[in-house]
Each structure stands twice: as C-alpha cells, then as structure tokens.
Amino acid sequence: MTVEDLPADMVDEGLLVDDVEENVATSPSTPRRIYAYTHIGYRDIPWERETPAGTVSGVGRIKVGTTTRPTMVRIREQLITSFPNLEGVEVLLDEEAKRENGTYFGDAPVHRALKDAGVRRYAGEWFEATLDEVKASIVAVRHGQALMPGRTLDFPMRPEQDQAVAVTAGYLTANAKSKTGRATRFLWNAKMRFGKTFSTYELAREMGWQRVLVLTYKPAVHSQWRDDLTIHVNFDGWHFVDRDADAETMSALAAGDEPLVWFASFQDVMGRTDEGTVKDRNQVLYDIAWDCIVLDEYHFGAWRESSRELYDPVERALAEIEEPRDGVTEADLGLRSDNYLYLSGTPFRALSDGEFPPEAVYSWTYTDEQAAKAGYDGPDPSPYADLPTMEMYAYQISDQTAGLATEVGADAFSLSEYFRATKVKRGARADAPGAYEFENPTQVSEFVEMLRGKLVGNIKTLLRGSKDVRWPYEDATLKKAAKHSVWYLPDVAACYAMRDMLADHHIFSEYEIVVVAGTTSPTGAAAKPLVTNAIAHAVQDRKAGTITLTCGKLMTGVTIKEWGAIFMLRSLQAPESYFQAAFRVQSPWSSRETGDKLVVHKPTSYIFEFDPNRALGLVADYALRMAATGPEGETRTTVFGKLLRYLPIFRLEGGTMAPLDADEVLDIATFGVGAKALARRWNDAALVSVNEFTMKALLDHPDLVDALSQTEDFTNLAQSASKIVTATDVLKNARREKRDLDPDEKKEVDEAAKLRKKVREALQKFCAKVPVFMYVTDYREESLVDIITAIDSDLFTRVTGLTVEDFQLLNRLGVFNADRLDSAIYQFKKLEEKSLHYADGESAAVARRRIGLWGRTIEDDGEPAIGDDEARVPASP
Incomplete structure (x- = not known):
C-alpha cells in the first residue's frame, strides 16, 4: 500500500516521511520479519481516541511494516532522505512474522487488527498506538485470534x-x-x-x-x-x-x-x-x-x-x-x-x-537447568540461551578460617563482626552522611582495596605471596560482570557506613551507590525502583556502574536483571537464605538485535565469598539436598561433581587461586580444610617460631645446638642463631632512635633474615614428617607429644631424625606452635578417618572417643556436620 491508496483525510501534509515501497514475495512460505519504529518528530506527538471503555491517550506514532530482507536495510531505505545515519530513529520491535502453523504473514493483517481496535492510521503505515497495542495485534495475527488488548505475551512452556x-x-x-x-x-x-x-x-x-x-x-x-x-x-x-x-x-x-x-x-x-x-x-x-x-x-x-x-x-x-x-x-x-x-x-x-x-x-535444580542448556539441540532460539551460568570466588580474609579455633567459638571468624558498624551521630537520620561508622574502619578500608587487587596492611600480610589471583574490580571479566552488583551486608549500620566509605573512595566514588535498607527505604517490590533508577542514572551520567547495599531487602521475590555479581559480606547460616540471595544475580539479561539475533548481556554471574568454610558448607548442604531428591543411587559426591560442572568454585589459599573438585569442597565443608590445602599446611611457616626469643633460648642450651649442628639441615646453627639475635637488637635500636639503618646495619639485618629463613625451613622439614609419623603409628588417641616421648620413640627418631631428648627441649623452648599444630593434627585425623575402619566394621568417625592432638587429648563427637559455621577443634574437657 502507498500513500496514494489512502483516503485524503488520512494524509497530513508536512509530516509525511518518504516510504520506499518493497516488492515482496507473497508466498506464505517466504520468511519475513515484522518491525516497528518511531523517530524524532513523531515520537513526542500526543494523541487520544475514544473507545467504548473510555478515552485512551498516548504519546508517539509508530511505523509498522514487514520485510523479507534485513530489517535495518529496509528501514534505511525508507528514511535515507530524512535520517541518513538513522540518528534519532528508535527501533521498537523486530521479530519473526511467523504464525503458529509455520506460515508467514505480512503487515496487512496487523494493520487491520489495529484498525478494528479503533487505532487511527496515519500517513501510510504509521499508527497512533502504544507499543503494547502493536504487540497485542501481532500476537493476535500469529495465533489467528481476535485482538486482545493488553495480551502481548505468547511464549510456550519450556x-x-x-x-x-x-x-x-x-x-x-x-x-x-x-x-x-x-x-x-x-x-x-x-x-x-x-x-x-x-x-x-x-x-x-x-x-x-x-x-x-x-x-x-x-x-x-x-x-x-x-x-x-x-x-x-x-x-x-x-x-x-x-x-x-x-x-x-x-x-x-x-x-x-x-x-x-x-x-x-x-x-x-x-x-x-x-x-x-x-x-x-x-x-x-x-x-x-x-x-x-x-x-x-x-x-x-x-x-x-x-x-x-x-x-x-x-x-x-x-x-x-x-x-x-x-x-x-x-x-x-x-x-x-x-x-x-x-x-x-x-x-x-x-x-x-x-x-x-x-x-x-x-x-x-540449577544443575538440571544448566545441563538442559548445555545439551539443548532443538530449534533456535534455545529457551535456555540467556540463563547465566554461575561461578563462585572464595577469598580467605581471616587466618581464623585457615586454621581451626582451639576452643569452641573462640575467635571464630564472622563477616558480621568484620563489618560491624555503629551509629556515631545521635538523633541523625539513618541515611544522613556520617551517621554510622565501622568499628574497625582500617580493616574495612583494606578489604575495599583488596577488591581492586591492592593488598595493603594486614590483608597484605595475610595474603602474602598471592599471585595469579582474579580480583573483582581488577580482572577485566569480573569487573565487567560487577558493573552492577549487590553487596549483602550484616545490617543497616554497615550499609550506610559502607556507602560513606565508598563515596569517599577515589575509585568507587565513580559508581552510583544506592542503599536499600532500614526504614528510610520501601520494602518488597516497592524498593526495586531505587535500584532501577540508579542504574538509569549511572548509564545517563556515564558512571562506572552501580553498587546496591542491602542487608535483606530485594533478596527474595524481586529481580534486577542487570545485577551480575553478589558480594556475600554477612555470615548467613541457613542454606535457604543463602541461595535465595545468591540466585538473585542469575536472572537473564538479553535483548534482540536486528535479524532476531539474541544478545546475551550476562553469560556468567558471580558470587564473591569471603568466608569460605561457611559458604562451602552451605554449598555442600545444597548438594546434599539435591542428592536426596535426585535419581536413586546418586551420592553426595556425584551430585556435587555435577554441580561443580556448572558452578565452578575457585578458592584463594596458599597464595594461589585454583578451582576445587568435589572431594576438596566436601572436605573443606566437613573438616574446614581440603586434602591439598592440608598438605600445604604441614609446610606452613606458622607451625614454627623462629624469633629472637626462641633463638636466645637455643643459645642457652649449647648441648642442643651442638647436637642439631651435626645434622645437615642445622649446620652452623649457633652462628646463625647468634646473628639473628644480634640483628634483631640492631633493628630495635634503630626504631627506638627513629633513624634509618646505615649500610652495614642493613647488610647485617638482611643476612639475618636469610639465616632466619634457613632455620625455619629446617624446622619445617621436621613438621612435614609429622604426618608420616602419625600415619604409621598405631596410637591415635594419645597426644603426639606423649607418643613421641613415651610410647613410640624409636619410630619417631627413624622417621624424623630427631632424638626424643632434642624434641622435648625444642618443644619446651616454644619452637613449635602448639595451637597451629593442634589444628593441623585434628584435620589430618578427621580426613584420615574417611579411609580407616575398626575391625568390627564401625567407622572411626562414628564412635565418640578420645582424639590426640599435639600436647593434649580431647573428647570427639565424630565427624562435623555439613553446614557447620566452621570445623573446629573441640574444647578441652
């Protein structure tokens, strides 16, 4: 149809845009696309019309057409004179013009449906209609039904x-x-x-x-x-x-x-x-x-x-x-x-x-969904194409999660405590700047820097030697995913304290920060506009992105499609709560480009976790529940293996970040450490103490020094210990006098550092042999010190090369870190129990019994339960 075919009163001179007519095949088997667009000059024109239900009003006129060629080619032909570069043109709709029976339709039946609904046709194929009315007309034609205003969806079941x-x-x-x-x-x-x-x-x-x-x-x-x-x-x-x-x-x-x-x-x-x-x-x-x-x-x-x-x-x-x-x-x-x-x-x-x-x-389950996505071989487009996969990155920010607390609950790491904040301005509104502050702002500030890969202060000491680690706001892929993120904090105070800290940060201040917490923000779905508006402002103002701070709101029943990452900054204990929150960021976010090409804006979403033991316990618990409802005969390990195929978990430990396998995650979830990590722990420098006090103590026992010096690892021990003590005194004097070291002093201190490292490595070699001794000895209910000194002394000497007398004296001098060794021994024995069985067939993990640690024994209830906050060494009776 051309303009000449229209009644004269349908043409408004001066507003007509050139319409290049397309000669299209009329066969219903010829593929077509239906499209709709508007542009400057038409999109802001108000209109209204009378219907049996009352007056309908709107803004903007919409062009509706079909084509057998690429849509943008067709639109460019129509607008080449008025809009050479298509600037100011907004494509509202572009989809396949295909009926349920597989045949294709042109634009004429869509135009008729709009006309029958009382929509005014204007200058050719332009209509004074809402986009929903156009969509409803297309849906009606596709299904061979009468127009149902407002019914714009017709997708089938998956x-x-x-x-x-x-x-x-x-x-x-x-x-x-x-x-x-x-x-x-x-x-x-x-x-x-x-x-x-x-x-x-x-x-x-x-x-x-x-x-x-x-x-x-x-x-x-x-x-x-x-x-x-x-x-x-x-x-x-x-x-x-x-x-x-x-x-x-x-x-x-x-x-x-x-x-x-x-x-x-x-x-x-x-x-x-x-x-x-x-x-x-x-x-x-x-x-x-x-x-x-x-x-x-x-x-x-x-x-x-x-x-x-x-x-x-x-x-x-x-x-x-x-x-x-x-x-x-x-x-x-x-x-x-x-x-x-x-x-x-x-x-x-x-x-x-x-x-x-x-x-x-x-x-x-999530595993079912991702398996269906990976194995889909049906017609395009796949109904699973825009469902993101998920990845978890677990960062250990406390050495309390690297080792077990020596008493139940003692010094147990808690994110809620880590980010504890208090109100410092009495009477101020919750959202007033400076109303809340973190109790340990330096600690939180170091954490914020860590997210950018900048290790400072205690974090630098804790994560020493870290390499090839992907940090959320440093790695290009992770940073892109975290462009719009949600940070799940312990409470309202922490949300506002974090808002103020990020607002003052030279990098994070480039993000639009929105707080959705407390009585100053709405609840439920009413809180969603706070985030969607912030995202719109960030895009409009070309900001780096958005960060939503919450302590519960928007964590269930609400979808923000742009969220690509969640930062778990509170210690949730229930798997229901954890996964309701985690799956908030797995919502699909995609759009259709010209030619019906699906563009997925979020192929992968991320969980950033900072309390690994607790999080992995919850993930393991999730796998356990999946196993309970899955096919008969599936074990937790096999179910977990499937889960990790689609939810890979990377853990930062020992200076590197590597993916975990099912056994490793289950070990960590159950015992607080995996087998690989435990092996590294037995070569951990923290198991021994090499400082001025232990070196002075050694020098006070020349017989012990002479005996150790006879071994290859401790050659010249007396000289090394003396230099370590002397260099420490030099360094203390310089600090006390608030001066820099002179060249000779610096050389002396540097040499002492090398000697200290050599002595420590020699002692670590001894510690690395302890697991071998524990494995071959038959006495597991006694403390290791008792076994070495009174029960199996000959075996100890053969395995380690140290005499019992040498060991006893080293132990009394404080060379061995008892708390760290307690933790490592406990975890070794718990992992060992998976393969040990008593003669009567009862698993060692089932019986309540004594278990020997370094210098003490404890009463053990058996295997820690999945989902525990942390697998800890039980307290002494």
Missing part, C-alpha cells in the same frame, strides 16, 4: 515446565480427593527463574480449574502473578483479584462462571479483627470451594527462623508482621480446597522432614 505440569496433573488425578477422601498435596522444588507462576496457570488450564487461590509469604511477588495471567494470550477470559479489588467486584467474580485467580498474603488472610473474626473483605474466601490453593515461597513457612534472616535486623517488627508464628498447614487456614500446590526454590526443611512422598515432588 520442556521442564511441560513435564512439571504433566507429572503434577497425573499425580493429582490419580490421588484425587474424590478417591482418597482427603485433599491432594504436591510440591514444586524448582529453582528461581523456573517460571513457577506461568507453569501454575498452565496446570490450572490442564486440570480445568475455575477457582485458584494463591497465598504467599512474600507480597513482593504480586506483580508476577498478575502479569502472567493478564498479559499472556493463553489466559484470556481469566480474572485476577487481590486485596485492592472492591467488595462488589470480588463477590460478583466469585459468583460468576469465568475462571478466577485470587491473590492474597498469609498475614492478611490469617489476620483477624479485634473480635477475633475474619476480616470482612476476606469472608468470601471462606465461602468458595477452591479447586486449588497455591502456597508460594513455601520455604518461609516451612522454616520461619531462616526466613527471618532475609529481613533487616532492625526490622524485627516487620518480620513479626510478615512471618506467621509457625509453618501454616491446611487445617490452620480453615479454607476449603481439593488440591494444594506448594512452590519453593529452596524447600530444604520440607524435604528433609519428609513432608512430601517422593512421587509428590517435582524438582528442577
């Missing part, structure tokens, strides 16, 4: 969604209340991004349900339940009702014949008036015989204490309001329904408690 619906429908039918006399219950253990909302509606269609009640512990998911029902073409004729509907509408829909979905929160439905009766607006819920009641985000009700961790600590009152006292059962609700469908991405407690028989559970 294979796993189709399977979930089929399995669930089969179970519900076979175990119907009419056959068993009781309501039927089914659980979907489906990870975030499975599409539980859309799949639930498809199940309702499959089952022929007319009345569905959705109850949720998290009202933030409201928009997803509403949009999937009201925008997708499959649910035309269904009605969505929530607490905002007026009583008259509620009653009319409840009494009508059309299918109805009622959305409500538990706290509202379970709430009562002062007289203890049901709220008036909810009374109708108790009058309806529901086909199905859906309990969304069920992990909150199944494990209330873990759900509370998703709230800001200062918002206990909000937690009391939003969380029921206990897990709600069907009997507690007092509602009538034939079926109950439970939905959760992390229903760990429900699974471990055996709430549902295996045949009443459908599981779709």
Whole structure:
C-alpha cells in the first residue's frame, strides 16, 4: 500500500516521511520479519481516541511494516532522505512474522487488527498506538485470534515446565480427593527463574480449574502473578483479584462462571479483627470451594527462623508482621480446597522432614537447568540461551578460617563482626552522611582495596605471596560482570557506613551507590525502583556502574536483571537464605538485535565469598539436598561433581587461586580444610617460631645446638642463631632512635633474615614428617607429644631424625606452635578417618572417643556436620 491508496483525510501534509515501497514475495512460505519504529518528530506527538471503555491517550506514532530482507536495510531505505545515519530513529520491535502453523504473514493483517481496535492510521503505515497495542495485534495475527488488548505475551512452556505440569496433573488425578477422601498435596522444588507462576496457570488450564487461590509469604511477588495471567494470550477470559479489588467486584467474580485467580498474603488472610473474626473483605474466601490453593515461597513457612534472616535486623517488627508464628498447614487456614500446590526454590526443611512422598515432588535444580542448556539441540532460539551460568570466588580474609579455633567459638571468624558498624551521630537520620561508622574502619578500608587487587596492611600480610589471583574490580571479566552488583551486608549500620566509605573512595566514588535498607527505604517490590533508577542514572551520567547495599531487602521475590555479581559480606547460616540471595544475580539479561539475533548481556554471574568454610558448607548442604531428591543411587559426591560442572568454585589459599573438585569442597565443608590445602599446611611457616626469643633460648642450651649442628639441615646453627639475635637488637635500636639503618646495619639485618629463613625451613622439614609419623603409628588417641616421648620413640627418631631428648627441649623452648599444630593434627585425623575402619566394621568417625592432638587429648563427637559455621577443634574437657 502507498500513500496514494489512502483516503485524503488520512494524509497530513508536512509530516509525511518518504516510504520506499518493497516488492515482496507473497508466498506464505517466504520468511519475513515484522518491525516497528518511531523517530524524532513523531515520537513526542500526543494523541487520544475514544473507545467504548473510555478515552485512551498516548504519546508517539509508530511505523509498522514487514520485510523479507534485513530489517535495518529496509528501514534505511525508507528514511535515507530524512535520517541518513538513522540518528534519532528508535527501533521498537523486530521479530519473526511467523504464525503458529509455520506460515508467514505480512503487515496487512496487523494493520487491520489495529484498525478494528479503533487505532487511527496515519500517513501510510504509521499508527497512533502504544507499543503494547502493536504487540497485542501481532500476537493476535500469529495465533489467528481476535485482538486482545493488553495480551502481548505468547511464549510456550519450556520442556521442564511441560513435564512439571504433566507429572503434577497425573499425580493429582490419580490421588484425587474424590478417591482418597482427603485433599491432594504436591510440591514444586524448582529453582528461581523456573517460571513457577506461568507453569501454575498452565496446570490450572490442564486440570480445568475455575477457582485458584494463591497465598504467599512474600507480597513482593504480586506483580508476577498478575502479569502472567493478564498479559499472556493463553489466559484470556481469566480474572485476577487481590486485596485492592472492591467488595462488589470480588463477590460478583466469585459468583460468576469465568475462571478466577485470587491473590492474597498469609498475614492478611490469617489476620483477624479485634473480635477475633475474619476480616470482612476476606469472608468470601471462606465461602468458595477452591479447586486449588497455591502456597508460594513455601520455604518461609516451612522454616520461619531462616526466613527471618532475609529481613533487616532492625526490622524485627516487620518480620513479626510478615512471618506467621509457625509453618501454616491446611487445617490452620480453615479454607476449603481439593488440591494444594506448594512452590519453593529452596524447600530444604520440607524435604528433609519428609513432608512430601517422593512421587509428590517435582524438582528442577540449577544443575538440571544448566545441563538442559548445555545439551539443548532443538530449534533456535534455545529457551535456555540467556540463563547465566554461575561461578563462585572464595577469598580467605581471616587466618581464623585457615586454621581451626582451639576452643569452641573462640575467635571464630564472622563477616558480621568484620563489618560491624555503629551509629556515631545521635538523633541523625539513618541515611544522613556520617551517621554510622565501622568499628574497625582500617580493616574495612583494606578489604575495599583488596577488591581492586591492592593488598595493603594486614590483608597484605595475610595474603602474602598471592599471585595469579582474579580480583573483582581488577580482572577485566569480573569487573565487567560487577558493573552492577549487590553487596549483602550484616545490617543497616554497615550499609550506610559502607556507602560513606565508598563515596569517599577515589575509585568507587565513580559508581552510583544506592542503599536499600532500614526504614528510610520501601520494602518488597516497592524498593526495586531505587535500584532501577540508579542504574538509569549511572548509564545517563556515564558512571562506572552501580553498587546496591542491602542487608535483606530485594533478596527474595524481586529481580534486577542487570545485577551480575553478589558480594556475600554477612555470615548467613541457613542454606535457604543463602541461595535465595545468591540466585538473585542469575536472572537473564538479553535483548534482540536486528535479524532476531539474541544478545546475551550476562553469560556468567558471580558470587564473591569471603568466608569460605561457611559458604562451602552451605554449598555442600545444597548438594546434599539435591542428592536426596535426585535419581536413586546418586551420592553426595556425584551430585556435587555435577554441580561443580556448572558452578565452578575457585578458592584463594596458599597464595594461589585454583578451582576445587568435589572431594576438596566436601572436605573443606566437613573438616574446614581440603586434602591439598592440608598438605600445604604441614609446610606452613606458622607451625614454627623462629624469633629472637626462641633463638636466645637455643643459645642457652649449647648441648642442643651442638647436637642439631651435626645434622645437615642445622649446620652452623649457633652462628646463625647468634646473628639473628644480634640483628634483631640492631633493628630495635634503630626504631627506638627513629633513624634509618646505615649500610652495614642493613647488610647485617638482611643476612639475618636469610639465616632466619634457613632455620625455619629446617624446622619445617621436621613438621612435614609429622604426618608420616602419625600415619604409621598405631596410637591415635594419645597426644603426639606423649607418643613421641613415651610410647613410640624409636619410630619417631627413624622417621624424623630427631632424638626424643632434642624434641622435648625444642618443644619446651616454644619452637613449635602448639595451637597451629593442634589444628593441623585434628584435620589430618578427621580426613584420615574417611579411609580407616575398626575391625568390627564401625567407622572411626562414628564412635565418640578420645582424639590426640599435639600436647593434649580431647573428647570427639565424630565427624562435623555439613553446614557447620566452621570445623573446629573441640574444647578441652
């Protein structure tokens, strides 16, 4: 159609853009694309029209056309005169013009659908319409239906969604209340991004349900339940009702014949008036015989204490309001329904408690999803193409995680303590600059520098020798992924203290920093605009990116597609809380370019972890739950191996960062250290003390020095020890006098440092032989010192080359670090127990018994449980 074909009153002289007509084949088998665009001069023109439902108004005119060639080539032909470089042109839509039956359509039926809807056609193929109206017209033509305004989605179910619906429908039918006399219950253990909302509606269609009640512990998911029902073409004729509907509408829909979905929160439905009766607006819920009641985000009700961790600590009152006292059962609700469908991405407690028989559970895990993505061989585009893989990078920022605390809870590392902040300005608003400060700002400042690969202060000492390490804001790939990130902090105070520290930083001040915490920011989905607006401002102002600081908000039920990384800066203990937060950054983020090419903006998302033992324990626990719901015969190790294929874990330890295998992660999760790391620990300089005090003590025992000097490793020990002591005194004097060393003194100090290293390495050789001695000796319940000195002395001398007398004196002089050796021995014996069995077949890890450490013995309960905060040496009795 050309302009000449239009009625005269449809042409407005002066606003017509050149339209180069395309001669396209008319065969329905010829591939076509349908596109829509606008441009400067048209996109800001206001319009309005009258419809039976009232006045519809909008801004901007939209060109709708089809082509058999690349879309941008066609658009360039049309606009070559007015817009030579297409500057000011905005392509709004570009997709395949293909019907459900596989044939292709042109733009004429789309134009007719728009015209039939009362949309004014203007100057050729331009329409005064909203983009949603254009999308709805395309959807109607694609499915051969009448135009359904507002219904712009027509995507099909993915294979796993189709399977979930089929399995669930089969179970519900076979175990119907009419056959068993009781309501039927089914659980979907489906990870975030499975599409539980859309799949639930498809199940309702499959089952022929007319009345569905959705109850949720998290009202933030409201928009997803509403949009999937009201925008997708499959649910035309269904009605969505929530607490905002007026009583008259509620009653009319409840009494009508059309299918109805009622959305409500538990706290509202379970709430009562002062007289203890049901709220008036909810009374109708108790009058309806529901086909199905859906309990969304069920992990909150199944494990209330873990759900509370998703709230800001200062918002206990909000937690009391939003969380029921206990897990709600069907009997507690007092509602009538034939079926109950439970939905959760992390229903760990429900699974471990055996709430549902295996045949009443459908599981779709992260591993399932990524395996489907890797193995997909269907037609393009793949439904999994834009689902990111995940990687975890674990950085050890405390030596308390490198060794075990010697007493239960003593000096146990905690991120919540590491980032503890307090209010320093009484009476100031929480969001006032400087209202909060970290209790140890130097420590946190060093941490912030570490994220950029700049090691200073204590962090530099702790991570000495680190090489080939990828740091989040230094490595190019990681930095790009962290362009928009979320930092999960312990509490509101830490969020605002971190905001101020980053705002004053010469690099991080280039990011848009947004705090979503405390009473000054909204809750649930209402908090999302704070982040999306910050991202828009960062793009507009060309900032480095955004950093969202939270202590719970936005960590469940809300999706920010641009988030590519999460920094775990608080010590969560429950796997439900951890993975609800971690999977926030695994949301898809993609767009379509001309030619229908899918551009994935986030192929990989990242978890940056700074308490490795605790995190790996939670990951191992996740694998354990997956094994419990997976194929029969799968062990935790095999399940974990599959998980690590799609969620590789890199750990910084011993100066290098390397990927962990399944056994290594499980060892770390269970015992606090892996076999490889434990082997390195037995050559750790921290196991021995070579300083002026131990060297002076050695020089006070010339017989011991002479005896040691006879061995190759300790040649000239007396001279070395003397020089170490002398050089230390020289260095102390210079510091006391606040002066620099002269050249001779510097040479003396440098030589002493080399000698100290040589002596330390000689002692480390002894420590490296200790595991061999422990492995070959038969006495495991006695302390190592007792075994060496009184029980198996000859074996010790043969293995290490030291006499018992020499060892006893070295030990008394403090050369050996008992606490570090306690930790290393405990972990060695716990790992060893995996391959040791007593004669009666009982595993050594099962029996409660004495276990010998360096100079003491302890009572041991057996193998530490997966998920412990840290595998620690138990306290002495």
